[in-house]
Amino acid sequence: MNKVLAISLNTFKESVRDKVLLSLSALGLFLIAISKIVVPISIGQANKIIKDLGLGLVELFSLLIIILIGTRILYQEIERKTIYSIVSKPVKDWEFVFGKSLGLYILIILIQLILFLIFIIFNKFYLGKIDWYLLNALYFFIFEFLFLNAIAVFFSCFTTPITAGILTLLVFFMGQLTHYLKDLVVLLKLPELNAIANFLYFVLPNFSVFNVKASVVYHIPISINSYFLAASYSILYSIILLSLSSMFYSIKEYL
């Protein structure tokens, strides 16, 4: 476990120095800060629009960081040949993959916390009060990005960063549409496809589990089951994906 932590800490330090991260974070902060420009054109709905914009930007920039940095972390090690200094030590493949993934995840959490803090401060500044209910969204973001992080690392194990980035983005988009699979079978009137649709519905990532932004903005109570489902779904799926990543990484190493 110490090895995983050591690798993750190193990955974290390495990623923090990345210029892409700095520019993305700066852009995120800038956009949250200038959300006040929407106030005069919001037709009395500044409160809602600033909250929507803030939550949307935190999610969007976290997604961009995952795509631009997360998909490169394994590739860079191989490209720069720094991986040799690790594989020459008694580090197991899964320890390396889990460590890398954890390092990136810590980075994402940190960035999200900073963006969220700025968002909350601007909320207080623009709207005059802090809406603590918004913190619920942060809880769901944390698990959503644990999952996305695992997906990015999974793809980066066997493809180039660009392909991994595109695939991660596609999975994110597809994951928002998974719930349409069941509707599709009904719409197409093809009951024979029901079993396949059901299988895909349960197997493919479903990101709607983490989408509570509307509930948070409108103060609609979120059931305790949703909190539990988001956490368990994300953790279990991530462990499966990272285990598969370790497997692919091992195969790649020996090829």
Next chain:
Amino acid sequence: MKRLIFIFILIFFLSITIRIGFKWIPVREGEELLFFPSGKFIHAISSGFDNLIADFIWIEAGVYFGEHRLSDRKYPYLYHIFNVLTDLDSKFLPAYTIGGILLCDDVKRVDLSMKLLNKGMFKNPDSWEIPFVKGFIHYLYTKDYIEASKWFLISSMKENAPDMTYKFATWTLLHGQGIEVAMNLWINFYYISKSDLMKEKAIKGMAKILYNQADRFKEEKGYFPSSLEEMVNNNFLPFIPRIDSLRFVLREKQIIIE
């Protein structure tokens, strides 16, 4: 340095091209929002950012309304915009209420207004605002006082409904087309509205009532009243309205807001 000057020259020409070029390309009627897809489609491709996209459509609705209000006063896509917006964010109550009033007051399509409000009530059965606006429209636009009273009453039965909803339900039933009810409706509408556009509508609505009453005064008495006080003294007005710090004054045969 040379590169920098070159870039500045390019930016200068680009800005001129944009300023002049856009004036050369006229927007033909009906083409303006042809690209605007359905709400279901946007929902499918929005990737969980439905609310954020709905906010941009809300702003677009304001821009669309403002542009046409200042030009041809025709709004062929206004219902479509609000329909898409409410498909994306079904809890966005102002989209139903403001949309309903604009469709009724500016587009003169009470049927579309009712369609939007009914959709809102279906998606937000606990809201008191939507049935209240329905009652408001029935009272002030379709002049169906029984329907108006019914919707005010339904609104008053909702949780968190303010007392005024019940007051309007009873006033409408008791006084029907009474001028006092209409004036109070506009005053309350002003205070519950958060947007400047709706507040402006409330003030104009009130001014219109005052002007119509002044006209009635002239028809009956043969001369135009000199002030609102004169109208109150002759029972043509129940009271002189005041909204916030705004005063309504009758001067030179016109209603002036001070």
